Amino acid sequence: MEAQAEMIVRCVDLRRRYGEGEAAVDALAGVTLDFPRGELTSIVGPSGSGKSTLMHVLAGLDRPTGGQVWVDGSEITALEDAELTRLRRDKLGFIFQFFNLVPVLSAEENVTLPLRIAGRDVDDGWLETLLDTVGIADRRTHRPAELSGGQQQRVAIARALISKPAVVFADEPTGNLDSTSSTHVLELLRRSVDELGHTVIMVTHDPRVAAYADRVVLLVDGGVSSDTSVASAEQVHELMQTA
């Protein structure tokens, strides 16, 4: 139990099967992983490896067909939809490939959206810190359509962090960005872990992106193929090639 307290996210023998009978596909075939607090983890793997499914199940967006998941000390595998919703609202942050900002709200309103959904007060100091950190303080009144892709993703990052979540899930956060914007966004995620003490789990297929992480988990055919601390993109690339 002591170990669990330090592990912000934990899964044991996680399985996810789609379809039935002959046509059944095992997206996750028994994954056991621990994610300690304050780390940036990359989950990499070729398409179809189950990395997105893993993230969805860990975040309570999808239900496993076997195994268990703990988030911040409590098991979520058996939770009802309403409880999962509350979990996502209170403990998780999300960053998506397509930014997914609400077009009718301003940048600042998008950032505070999770708090307003939860009916919680906005901590103005934290909001200013975040807006400054992601660099959109001067564009807070702009609507998403008036922002560049990189700026939109930075708004999304601030939105993911506003509720001080236990863990942030990022799904291909740079998939839709040019390389300059990508670098900004990744550095931002890196800083959120190093300076703000957040925990980030990031799914990507790009070795260069994965290399920003403290730890790289390689998934192949629904199973963990390697789990290492790596330093460079080349090493990640190599890992993926050998898999």
Next chain:
Amino acid sequence: MLRLAIRNFGARKLRSVATAMAVFFGVAMVAGTLILSDSVNASFDELFGEVNAGIDVSIRPEVAVEGEFGSVPTTGFDASLLKQVRGVDGVEKAAGTINDPRISILDENGDRIGPPQGGPPHIAVSPLPEPFESLSYIEGSQPRTPDEFGIDSISADNEGYEIGDTVRITGPAGAKEYTLSGIAEFGSGASLGGASLAEFTLGEARRLTDKPGKFDAIDAAAADGVTPEQLAQRIAAALPSNVDVRTGTETAAEDAGDIKDGFAFLTTALLVFAAIAVFVGAFLIYNTFSITIAQRTREFAMLRTLGASARQLVAGVLAEAAMVGALASALGIAGGFGFVVAIKAIFSAVGFDLPTSGLGLDLTTVLIAIAVGIGATVLSALAPALRATRVAPLEALRESGGSTEAEVRRHGRRRTVIAAVLSVLGVAIIALTLFGSGGIGSALVQLGVGLVALFIGLAMLGGRAVPAIASALGWPIEKLRGIPGRLARENSQREPARTATTAAALMIGVALVVFVGVFSSSIKTSATETIDSQFAGDLAIVNTDGFSPIPAKIADEVAGIDGVQSVSPLSTVPAKLDDGGEEINLTGVEPDGLAAIANLDWTDGSDETLAELGSSGAIVEQGWADDNDVEVGDTVPLTGANGEQIEVEVRGAVDDQSGLVVGSLAIARTTLRDTFGVTDDFLDFVGFAPGADAAATRNAVDELLASRFPNAESRDQNELKADQEDAINQVVALIYVLLGLSVIVSVFGIVNTLSLTILERRREFGMLRAIGSSRRQVRRMVRYESVITALLGTIVGAVVGLVLAIAAVEALKDEGLVLSVPIALPIVVLIAAIVLGALAAIGPARRASRVNVIEALQYE
């Protein structure tokens, strides 16, 4: 392209059906109305065919002026005419009969059997020899004594009559109890259209209807070798000119025609409401196709890159629209039968029984329904289809589907100009119709055109106004409901044109409801104010049905009651000015005593003028006189319903805008009786003696009426007002029900728009769910957006309806109309809007809340 259109139609089954629903109601109303009118017409043709079977020539009193309500009961003609007819060469046989619709068959409570008010007539008839008789007894026998009567089998069935039963029947001579001697089938069992026939001996029929020595009709059969036409000519030549001589076939057509004409009004009214429903539906079709085409921009662009021509794209969209229209038509024709059932139910609830023998589907009805369904759909889809052609092939490569803001702005200015022009044009046409001069017939058409232009204009302008209004409406919701309210408020302004069109569909229904509500309330207020200011008596005696005449004897007998000081009867007859000129409702007044009971507002003359009326004097209503260029001192030639002509001199004028006493022209009641043969009164004003016990006196009056004239009742001032209000309320309720169908259509519009919109925002809903929105929050968000849209349409509609009503009341000020806005109406309408908005959102909100988060987020 056709194949693609079919695929598109099929692939979006649910949406296709939902879209078809928009036109379905209109088509169902059109088809139902036509089915109903065909069936009713056929019933009446059959009925009068039976009545006149075996009759070669029919002779009746001439009806020179028919009046607003069709032929009036006449006084019949002298029985000696029968001898003259029999003397005509070629007459094989001739017989006279009484045929008088002024009786009421009563139940044990003294109420008229069948529909309580305004239903089909109860008719007193007397037996005819063969081949003229159309009643054949299936049980018992013809009445043989003055105390017996026979009845038609349908009424007997409805009332459960058996031979030997005692039944009270009242007529111009008063009420009497009769013993049922027999039950007769009519012709070969044809429907009487809800009417009841009571057969009496000739002598009793004459006594009951106050027609001693008279006949209402004489039937003749031709000798061998003489055609009905020849015989009619010969008889006409032998008889005085104030009788109508026609062949049996002509009479049947004429009789059926009179009733059919009356029914044609209902048909027209129903078609007007059907047109409103179709019009509202057209908005929704337009909106649905606009949205789906915007969503399919990429598909169109892709087709263009593959070499499809703009024309092919338009043809494809229109083919899809035609399929939706065909579906709507098919469903609508089936729904038409449902509409018939509903309308019949509504009408029987308010006292009318529409005879429909065997509902059938005419080919014409089918063709019209298809034309309306497909026509409305294709025409509404035309503009969106043309927009599809403007899609550049390059847009296939663009990131997101849908129209860009720049695009909207590009078309915005031209749109605004067209919308402004249409709105102004609509207002101008309406103003011209209301305040200009013109016939009432063309006025309705003009008004319709004006309203259509105004509504389309407003809907198009709506795009500009929506952000501001929706933002204002959403403000309280946002304050009260937090983030779902905030998002709903913003979302409702996201596609202003879309929201505007959706709301506009509701606006039309609401505008008409509010207009009818305010206008009818104004009529009620004016009517009750008239009674307050002009009726100085204590009671008015009227027919229990509120509009039929009452026996003239009542006035004499009531005058004899203790405590009654004065009775002043009024009678009316349809008449024409100048032979062939305008038709009026001529009033007969009893100069003595009228002044004591009615406060006449003299503009020329005084109560003294009444006393000097004599047989050649007349008074006019000032407003009517102004409209018809009649002045005091003029001599006016009049033709009465029976064809008699007289000249009267105008001696005075009164202001009586609502026509309580003098609607147009009034002369002495004796002249109406002696010259125009009017034997009944329209109402009696009764004034009590000073110091008389009002309650006791009224009791005595009521007792007299109940025992002698059960189809008349006394009403005091408040009851008269209530009667007026009830009568108007009934019509208004019917109109509300019919407008309700248009409102339902517009609710479908909101459902459709929301559903399509939710499809576009799947990703957004997925994200909101992912970051912790509960399903409930998502549902709320959609519901609030729906409510904002509904409120938008309702508030603008209410304002438009109010302004129209104010304008209409202002235009009719000369008729005595006073504006009155019922306070409850706007509140009820607003609450209804919120409820409708919430109801419309149920399905879409549920779908939005059940968006599969993962799929929604991966969807691109």
